[in-house]
Amino acid sequence: MYLTMRHAYLEIATLEESHVGKLSAALAHGALKGARGNSGVILSQIFAGTAKALDGHARLTAPLLADACRMAVDAAYNAVDKPVEGTILTVSRQMMEAVLKRQQEEHDLIALLKSMVFAGRAALRHTPELLPVLKKAGVVDSGGAGLIYIFEGMLRSLCGKALVVDGDLLVSDSAETWQDALVPEDELGYGYDVQFLMRGDNLNIDNVRKDINAMGWSTLVVGDNKLIKVHVHVHNPGDPLAYAINLGATLDDIVVENMQRQYEEYVEKREQREDHVRLDISGVAVITVASGDGLRELFSQQLNAAHVISGGQTMNPSTGDFLNAINALPNTDIILLPNNKNVILAAQQAAANAVGKNVRVISSTTIPQGIATMFEYVNLCSQEHCTLDEIVDAMSGVLGDVITCEITNATRDAEFDGVQVRAGQYIGLINDRLTISGDDITQVARDLLQTAGAKRSERITLYYGSDATEAQANRLADTLMLDFGRQEFEVVYGGQALYPYIISVE
Amino acid sequence: MTFKKIRFVTDSTSDIPEELVKQHHIGIVPAFVNYGGSSYADDGVELIREDYYNRLSSIRPFPTTSAPPPGLAEQVIKETFEDADHIVIVTAASKLSGIYNTMRLGASSLPQDRVTLIDSLSTTMGLGWQVIIGAEVAEQTGDPRQVEAAILKVRAAQRVFAAIGAMEFLHRSGRVGWAAASLGTLLQIKPVIEVKDGEVDSIAKVRTFARAIEVLVKLTREVAPLDRLAILFASDTEGAEKLSEELRDIAPPNTIFVSVNPAIGTHIGPSGLGVAPVQQSWRT
Numbered sequence: 001m002y003l004t005m006r007h008a009y010l011e012i013a014t015l016e017e018s019h020v021g022k023l024s025a026a027l028a029h030g031a032l033k034g035a036r037g038n039s040g041v042i043l044s045q046i047f048a049g050t051a052k053a054l055d056g057h058a059r060l061t062a063p064l065l066a067d068a069c070r071m072a073v074d075a076a077y078n079a080v081d082k083p084v085e086g087t088i089l090t091v092s093r094q095m096m097e098a099v100l101k102r103q104q105e106e107h108d109l110i111a112l113l114k115s116m117v118f119a120g121r122a123a124l125r126h127t128p129e130l131l132p133v134l135k136k137a138g139v140v141d142s143g144g145a146g147l148i149y150i151f152e153g154m155l156r157s158l159c160g161k162a163l164v165v166d167g168d169l170l171v172s173d174s175a176e177t178w179q180d181a182l183v184p185e186d187e188l189g190y191g192y193d194v195q196f197l198m199r200g201d202n203l204n205i206d207n208v209r210k211d212i213n214a215m216g217w218s219t220l221v222v223g224d225n226k227l228i229k230v231h232v233h234v235h236n237p238g239d240p241l242a243y244a245i246n247l248g249a250t251l252d253d254i255v256v257e258n259m260q261r262q263y264e265e266y267v268e269k270r271e272q273r274e275d276h277v278r279l280d281i282s283g284v285a286v287i288t289v290a291s292g293d294g295l296r297e298l299f300s301q302q303l304n305a306a307h308v309i310s311g312g313q314t315m316n317p318s319t320g321d322f323l324n325a326i327n328a329l330p331n332t333d334i335i336l337l338p339n340n341k342n343v344i345l346a347a348q349q350a351a352a353n354a355v356g357k358n359v360r361v362i363s364s365t366t367i368p369q370g371i372a373t374m375f376e377y378v379n380l381c382s383q384e385h386c387t388l389d390e391i392v393d394a395m396s397g398v399l400g401d402v403i404t405c406e407i408t409n410a411t412r413d414a415e416f417d418g419v420q421v422r423a424g425q426y427i428g429l430i431n432d433r434l435t436i437s438g439d440d441i442t443q444v445a446r447d448l449l450q451t452a453g454a455k456r457s458e459r460i461t462l463y464y465g466s467d468a469t470e471a472q473a474n475r476l477a478d479t480l481m482l483d484f485g486r487q488e489f490e491v492v493y494g495g496q497a498l499y500p501y502i503i504s505v506e
Numbered sequence: 507m508t509f510k511k512i513r514f515v516t517d518s519t520s521d522i523p524e525e526l527v528k529q530h531h532i533g534i535v536p537a538f539v540n541y542g543g544s545s546y547a548d549d550g551v552e553l554i555r556e557d558y559y560n561r562l563s564s565i566r567p568f569p570t571t572s573a574p575p576p577g578l579a580e581q582v583i584k585e586t587f588e589d590a591d592h593i594v595i596v597t598a599a600s601k602l603s604g605i606y607n608t609m610r611l612g613a614s615s616l617p618q619d620r621v622t623l624i625d626s627l628s629t630t631m632g633l634g635w636q637v638i639i640g641a642e643v644a645e646q647t648g649d650p651r652q653v654e655a656a657i658l659k660v661r662a663a664q665r666v667f668a669a670i671g672a673m674e675f676l677h678r679s680g681r682v683g684w685a686a687a688s689l690g691t692l693l694q695i696k697p698v699i700e701v702k703d704g705e706v707d708s709i710a711k712v713r714t715f716a717r718a719i720e721v722l723v724k725l726t727r728e729v730a731p732l733d734r735l736a737i738l739f740a741s742d743t744e745g746a747e748k749l750s751e752e753l754r755d756i757a758p759p760n761t762i763f764v765s766v767n768p769a770i771g772t773h774i775g776p777s778g779l780g781v782a783p784v785q786q787s788w789r790t
Contacts, residue, residue, distance in 0.1 A: 298692045371693070372713070379710045401717075458714040461693070490694055506714050 001146040007034020039143025041220040049075030069096035086131025088143035094123035190259035198249035285331035292495030303374035322350030339370040366404035368504030405503040463494030509648030513590035520634040530641035533586030541569035559741035573604035579612030599704035631736035631782035632666040663788035666701040669718035671777030738780035
């Protein structure tokens with residue numbers, strides 16, 4: 001959807017034009033050229049329907065917007081042979097209905113757009129109830145979410161607001177595991193994803209749609225008598241390509257992807273990460289979350305975590321991932337250690353839904369906090385009599401004993417908590433709060449430690465990520481030692497993505 | 507039964523303060539510290555502990571400790587035995603040091619019914635308290651069997667805990683198996699150690715010395731009420747003062763500060779601190 005939207009944007013980005021009909025046509029043309037994936041193709045049809053409605057109009061009015069919505073949704077539903085509810089289609093339809101309902105008494109376009117976005121959000125939240133595969137995976141429909149982002153972006157732009165993304169959409173309380181969610185629609189497997197453009201003089205889109213639909217599934221055929229975009233999932237990619245050639249069309253932008261292999265690779269990769277459940281831990285077991293092979297090994301080998309779920313900063317594990325690990329362990333008493341504020345909720349839901357086990361959550365929000373609590377765990381577990389409550393108390397008791405500093409790159413210009421940041425700059429966080437930005441990583445690290453009060457600490461540990469080398473990390477430690485001479489430094493390989501350094505101050 | 511004159515021999519790892527050594531006429535066999543190609547007796551003359559700890563960080567290759575030669579042990583034992591009816595020899599744990607065996611050899615020419623040889627299963631003041639309390643009982647009762655019984659009770663009621671300042675020293679000492687094993691760990695640890703049943707064990711692994719001291723205080727509180735308490739230090743007298751402050755409410759009036767022996771000090775490093783409490787329960 002992103003790529004579709006990008007092509008649409010590029011088509012109008014350089015256009016010196018305020019005629020809404022012409023702008024809309026250009027947008028639709030760009031979207032159709034760049035459309036990818038189911039949702040992307042449907043989006044291109046939404047723009048195509050809009051362009052049809054606005055054709056010849058220089059300015060947008062409330063009744064015109066209502067017409068555009070209606071034709072956009074018609075086009076979207078026509079794009080697919082068998083419309084499925086609980087997808088971008090449902091979301092777009094309910095957005096349209098909100099406009100149709102209000103346009104009689106409301107003529108302010110911004111107010112109408114606001115109604116559209118709110119209606120869309122409500123529809124999106126409801127998608128898991130309409131589409132079982134979403135409910136199983138514990139997510140909302142991604143195409144619908146994308147559509148809302150696009151319209152919310154328009155609304156924000158009109159209101160002069162920053163384009164900040166709200167990342168709290170993926171919440172569900174009834175998730176099953178990722179394996180269940182990934183079972184292919186077709187019993188022969190995932191097959192191939194085939195996409196191409198057909199160019200010709202007198203193409204019959206209805207016939208093409210019917211014929212392509214007979215070849216496979218997830219079919220999308222859109223366009224006009226000169227240009228048709230085809231998207232289909234088939235077992236033999238030769239079928240739709242040969243068909244299009246035989247119609248006399250010239251083909252363009254052909255993309256064939258082996259989805260079965262993608263699926264198998266994904267499963268294999270994910271299972272490699274998931275398989276290390278330690279069965280040798282007696283008594284209370286800990287399931288934690290970390291990204292990076294170094295950090296995972298640290299938790300599992302030295303700190304005796306029974307299982308380390310891969311994730312955290314880039315990919316938040318689901319309730320299902322936690323439940324999976326809980327069920328895989330023979331232990332009855334289990335502690336979940338999320339190490340990230342965005343993972344705590346999923347952990348709590350897993351704890352509440354675990355059957356026949358005592359599961360508790362320690363609300364650790366950073367990796368160093370997680371490590372500090374694990375030292376308490378290791379010490380208590382080596383004693384003979386130790387209850388789950390005692391261990392939870394001891395672990396919770398040290399959450400405040402460590403200060404976490406993190407360094408990463410800003411992905412865009414922004415201002416947070418009074419700190420100005422340009423895209424590409426290094427930013428420093430103390431206990432998850434943005435504190436410092438700068439171009440020199442050494443300076444950012446030094447300022448960060450200074451602000452964190454590291455001079456009063458005893459030990460400073462640098463966990464370097466996949467974006468930093470051991471030599472770089474050692475050099476950084478050597479430089480920092482000049483300012484923090486009384487502290488003990490330790491450089492440890494973390495392997496985490498995105499954050500070159502996670503620094504713990506104890 | 508006649509009141510017997512009982513004398514005591516132990517080794518320098520007992521860390522008994524000088525005035526108590528004099529008061530109870532205790533014979534001390536020095537252990538040896540080896541570095542720079544020479545061997546030094548830990549007798550306060552050849553080796554001054556304060557100077558030694560100040561230099562420890564710069565001594566390379568790393569110092570080692572060794573048991574005294576049997577000849578020296580025999581000499582001290584015989585001198586102490588000269589004016590006594592019975593001699594009680596209490597030594598550093600046989601699992602930790604060759605001193606027990608050296609003492610056994612040193613006492614082998616004496617009439618064995620007048621010798622009591624006891625493995626303290628400990629070291630530093632865990633051993634020291636067994637000797638001191640044994641001497642007190644000897645002075646009251648003159649009865650070797652009551653003395654032996656008292657020492658065995660103290661042996662069961664004493665503990666030695668220490669917080670290691672820097673792991674480097676424990677690793678280099680090469681004496682402790684688990685310490686060598688922990689060299690390979692991904693994150694450094696600062697263990698709290700206990701001398702128990704003649705072995706050095708890690709009983710808590712923490713990340714900072716400050717936390718190690720907290721654990722030390724907690725462990726000491728758990729064994730209160732105390733009959734005796736020694737605060738052990740290598741060169742950090744300030745830290746030892748602070749530690750005793752933390753324990754003020756449970757410390758008995760005769761609490762002493764002890765410069766720990768090089769065998770332990772070389773393990774825990776110059777900044778290490780420890781405690782050697784004896785539980786009141788030994789009297790029951």
